[in-house]
Amino acid sequence: MDLDFARKGLASQPFSALLGARLVAFGDGVAVLELDIRDELKQQNGYLHGGVLAYAADNTLTFAAGSVLGPSVLTAGFSIDYVRPGTGALLRAEANVVQASRSRATCRCEVYTVDDDGLQLCAFAQGTVIVTR
Structure with missing residues (x-):
């Protein structure tokens, strides 16, 4: 999968x-x-809203996992810790795979807001993503 394919997947999500x-x-x-x-x-x-921060963490964790597991994946579970209120003009979630097998991946994600002072960490999350084949 490449970035264009993944973007089409994101565009197919009505909530996104x-x-x-x-x-x-x-x-x-x-x-x-x-x-x-x-x-x-x-x-x-x-x-x-914390729900928007959680959405960003959840979806970004799953896309990171999908980049190694393929497109048929779902979040099995995740936890999130909020560390500061979200303010600014832009929300940015960055996720990476920590460990992966053929059927599941464990990922972590940092969620930032961007304002005039730069990136501000608002939340961090970790989760498990599974293959749904």
Whole structure:
């Protein structure tokens, strides 16, 4: 699979399209997903909603795993820790495969927001992705 193929997969996800998510890197056990932070994605205190951070981690973990396992994969489970509120103009999730077999991969992901001060770590996650063949 290449970046264009992976982008088509992302575009086929209605929720990802609703959020305006973009896959900016994909391959060799790595994936990077970005989306613009809009008011509609914030919670009552003006921070990016935790569900959006979790979406970004989940989907990026799965794309990273898919780059080594193939396109027929699903998240089996993941955990996320929030370390600071999400503010800024851009959300960026960077995931990589830590270990993979033929049927599953363990991945980690860092979720950042980008503002005038650069990248700010907001959350980190780890998860397991399985082949669904």
